[in-house]
Amino acid sequence: MGKKPAKDDTMEQLVSLCKRKGFVFQSSEIYGGVNSCWDMGPMGVELKRNIRDFWWKSMTQARDDIEGIDAAILMHPQVWVTSGHVDGFTDPLVDCKKCKSRFRADTLETEVCPNCGGEFTEPRQFNLMFKTFMGPVEDKASVVYLRPETAQGIYVNYLNVLGPSRQKIPFGIAQVGKAFRNEISPGNFIFRSREFEQMEMQFFVHPSEDRKWFDYWKEQRFNWYLALGIKEENLQFHEHGPNELAHYAKAAYDIEFKFPFGWKELEGIHNRTDFDLSRHKEATGVDLSFFDDQTKERYIPYIIETSAGLDRTMLTCLVDAYRKEIVRDDKRVVLGLSPIIAPIKVAVFPLVKKDGMPEVARKIYTDLQKHFKCFYDEKSAVGRRYRRMDEVGTPFCVTIDGQTSEDQTVTIRERDSMEQYRVASGQLAQVLTEKMGLGF
Numbered sequence: 001m002g003k004k005p006a007k008d009d010t011m012e013q014l015v016s017l018c019k020r021k022g023f024v025f026q027s028s029e030i031y032g033g034v035n036s037c038w039d040m041g042p043m044g045v046e047l048k049r050n051i052r053d054f055w056w057k058s059m060t061q062a063r064d065d066i067e068g069i070d071a072a073i074l075m076h077p078q079v080w081v082t083s084g085h086v087d088g089f090t091d092p093l094v095d096c097k098k099c100k101s102r103f104r105a106d107t108l109e110t111e112v113c114p115n116c117g118g119e120f121t122e123p124r125q126f127n128l129m130f131k132t133f134m135g136p137v138e139d140k141a142s143v144v145y146l147r148p149e150t151a152q153g154i155y156v157n158y159l160n161v162l163g164p165s166r167q168k169i170p171f172g173i174a175q176v177g178k179a180f181r182n183e184i185s186p187g188n189f190i191f192r193s194r195e196f197e198q199m200e201m202q203f204f205v206h207p208s209e210d211r212k213w214f215d216y217w218k219e220q221r222f223n224w225y226l227a228l229g230i231k232e233e234n235l236q237f238h239e240h241g242p243n244e245l246a247h248y249a250k251a252a253y254d255i256e257f258k259f260p261f262g263w264k265e266l267e268g269i270h271n272r273t274d275f276d277l278s279r280h281k282e283a284t285g286v287d288l289s290f291f292d293d294q295t296k297e298r299y300i301p302y303i304i305e306t307s308a309g310l311d312r313t314m315l316t317c318l319v320d321a322y323r324k325e326i327v328r329d330d331k332r333v334v335l336g337l338s339p340i341i342a343p344i345k346v347a348v349f350p351l352v353k354k355d356g357m358p359e360v361a362r363k364i365y366t367d368l369q370k371h372f373k374c375f376y377d378e379k380s381a382v383g384r385r386y387r388r389m390d391e392v393g394t395p396f397c398v399t400i401d402g403q404t405s406e407d408q409t410v411t412i413r414e415r416d417s418m419e420q421y422r423v424a425s426g427q428l429a430q431v432l433t434e435k436m437g438l439g440f
């Protein structure tokens, strides 16, 4: 196995691979780009969708106590007053008096500007919500916000979901969707952007059971990243101290990942108590309590929130999977992504472009497309085709050669071990499904 690249250039190499291979592009690149927004290319959109689907399935399909919703991005502006975002969703902003650079004061490690050593202005609070106007008139009364979190869409729909789903407490509501934050210092590629996607689940519990469910979800969510294929040594918990807790939280843990730029938050697990539902109840007059018809008790449920960033999880998967190694005197770059999330699961190659091999390979490719996202390639030497697939994380390649027409077998080549073996072409879909652990 080869050496890992030096810590500091891993991100550069990954960003370059993401562009070259069609994972992530800078938004509006031909206009000079917007560095806080990113576009997903053909590989990126598949990877991101696979992560989203894996989260969604583990939250909804695999459980009978969580329902899904998809709320609108634009909500009643009063929601954000009630939630505390209009007054409190702020970061302290400082400017360098000399070079005019802007920083988030709470993340600075020095008293002077890290760019030029200049003096800072006094910090002022900067609200992170994007504003726009609803309707033709641009005045104060028509201001609406792009949601800075998906959670509020869940709280305001809690009664709407409770009724039709016939759920009882404890139960949860899951949602995946875009969120927007006018971050002071976006950066580190897709780690922090101004437009991103969240995967949030709010679990409604009896107040006396908050600790139990908080511990349960902490463990569940950590294990989810392991199931996603993330190496355990790259994950850790960080408990929020009293000064770090958000205005709504009684207890909070972050799941952190070891990025090349340090241990950083990947997901937050929060005990939000009855803060949100009580505030919405007070503001609207709508009774958001729950009546337990067995115990005859009426109460406002506590909420245990699991809040993950989809783009940040995607970056985590890429960083965790990226490796450069030397095998048989040859350099290769591999994305060792779990087959569950790999953008292309199977590549199909004719060994050479003659002797009827492309026709057989095309047929096998079309059959496999019914089961997996596949890729067909007949250009250049087969070794180079393998390397190209390694770089985008394709776990299996299937090669059709001269023997195929004699005994209807093909060669499977595995990405990580580079092991090769023959299987009957009629069994391919089943063998590959089993190998990927996807369930046939």
Ligand code: ATP
Binding pocket: 149, 181, 183, 190, 191, 192, 193, 194, 195, 196, 197, 198, 265, 266, 267, 268, 307, 308, 309, 310, 311, 312, 313
């Ligand atoms: P941070 O301290 O990094 O600003 P936060 O504590 O404000 O994050 P939460 O409000 O708990 O984050 O959001 C939940 C999750 O949403 C985060 O763990 C992260 O994965 C994701 N997230 C938050 N802000 C961004 C962003 N600007 N870009 C990408 N993902 C984000």
